[in-house]
Amino acid sequence: MNEVLEELARDPQLAHVRFVTVEAEDLPDLSVKHAVAAVPTFVLFSGGRAVDRVDGAKAAELSKKVQTHAQQGDVPPPPPAAPKEDLNTRLKRLVSQAPCMLFMKGTPAEPKCGFSKQIIEIFNTHGVKFSSFNILEDDEVRQGLKKFSDWPTYPQVYVNGELVGGLDIIKELVSGGELASTLPCKKTREEIDARLRELTTANPIQVFMKGDRDQPRCGFSRQLIEIMNSTGVQYGTFDIFSDEEVRQELKRFADFPTYPQVWVKGELVGGLDIVKELLEGGELDETLKV
Structure with missing residues (x-):
């Protein structure tokens, strides 16, 4: 889809259209605001407001919508020059x-x-x-x-x-x-791992997620919390947005590249897909038994 965007950006008929890519994980508030539950998601803006969207890697649909809205809209005036900073x-x-x-x-x-x-x-x-x-x-x-x-x-x-x-x-x-x-100095690998072991065992069931159980900040975390709540088990959560060290290092520590993550008694169970599989197979309650 990056190649699709690059091709659209080179189209002279779309010279007045601005293409911007953002990391959903780095801008959770923006993702929540525009109901981004998975990536890629494409939101089209005109006049400062969202006018259309494409959810998923649908190249033909995205190209058609961009071209349609570009023809309908007026060419915006160039933004005023920013004042020189003192x-x-x-x-x-x-x-x-x-x-x-x-x-x-x-x-x-x-x-x-x-x-x-x-x-x-x-x-x-x-x-x-x-x-x-x-x-x-x-x-x-x-x-x-x-x-x-x-x-x-x-x-x-x-x-x-x-x-x-x-x-x-x-x-x-x-x-x-x-x-x-x-000066802020990096911790040793041993110090980081010791901290991660403490966090993964802070509760018998620990969920590392974007946001917390009361306010999930991505679609995957929201779906997982709904499943966890439906089981009636007690569990703790850790907001990875609150600690960049944990957010980056836990992926290495667990050898698991995405969030959310569910841990039981200090052992990684997996993410949303694995929890869904356990639920559908009738094995989730036994897996979460502590």
Whole structure:
């Protein structure tokens, strides 16, 4: 379907149509708003409102609807140009862009000076989670940040929008054993797995889902909760949207790539399809027996 969208976007008769793809998991509120129960789902907008949709990989239907609505609608005027952002406002936004921001010469893959290279080596060695900004690509930021922070050299490290310092300060934190408490550092695989074992056994029956039992935030999670409630068993839920580490790592830990997931006594049962199969085969009650 991506190829279908790309082909439609190349059609000169559809030059005024804007094609946008989004990850349903990353925008749960939008998915709920437009009743996206499965992917792919295509919603057509005109004048700021949804006017049509196609559920599923139906290439011919999607092409026909796009062309029909494009012919009926007026060509929208170009959006007004965004006002230029004040430099100080931009710098405040940049230093707070991630919990740990590194302003450096070059990129983590290709540092362009010895100091930047050293700080990347330290961050990689200690598993520091960070985002970076290449000051060589933006002279306004390069010059403005020195004055903004009253710090004349690079690299510069910020945590939660506050300046920590440069390479010398980072080295002092390492030698004093304070780096992990100052910067956000990644957990070891063993630490992550230990936490996941605790979470999967937090209740005899544990459901990892998008949202919670009172407010599921995707169609699959909603269907699963309806089935679980129909069995009358007691179970706990964990909202994977509330914890990115759990959301990503549990897929690896369980060797199961999607959500929701049902766990019983710390063992993975499976997702919605497997639960449906157990229900249809009359085996669900026995599987959930604790």
